[in-house]
Amino acid sequence: KRKEDYKLRELRIFLRDICRKLASNRRFYKFTKPVDLEEVTDYLEIIKQPMDLETMMTKVDMHKYNCAKEFLDDVDLICANALEYNPDKTSSDKQIRHEACSLRDHAHALIDVEMDSDFELECQEIARRR
């Protein structure tokens, strides 16, 4: 329906801005591109659903997100993948896990501050119907 489509277009504009802010934060540079599967040859043996911020930006443009919760589910996936693939006590793994948790918390905080909760509820209703 036309009115729903106007709401989803507003959601896309909002999510592009959130994605841009996350991807431009130097703390989160490790999460901006897909893990290089030619460099990390066992990655897909451990991580069944890779995700990254560039892929999420593409998904926004392809109308893959019908509410902010679906967008945050992919941010949570980026974080969970990093925690799962980098579990060791080494300082490098610890740093990746810290940055992953920081990405997750920043994304949720940005959306909680900038998103009208009634608007998100309306989007979740549209998502449920589709």
Ligand SMILES: O=C(C1CCC1)N1C[C@@H]2C[C@H]3C[C@@H](O)[C@@H](O)[C@]2(C1)O3
């Ligand atoms: O999990 C990740 C990314 C970090 C958050 C996503 N990677 C898996 C490899 C392990 C670690 C060492 C680097 O050689 C680099 O290849 C990766 C990339 O970091």
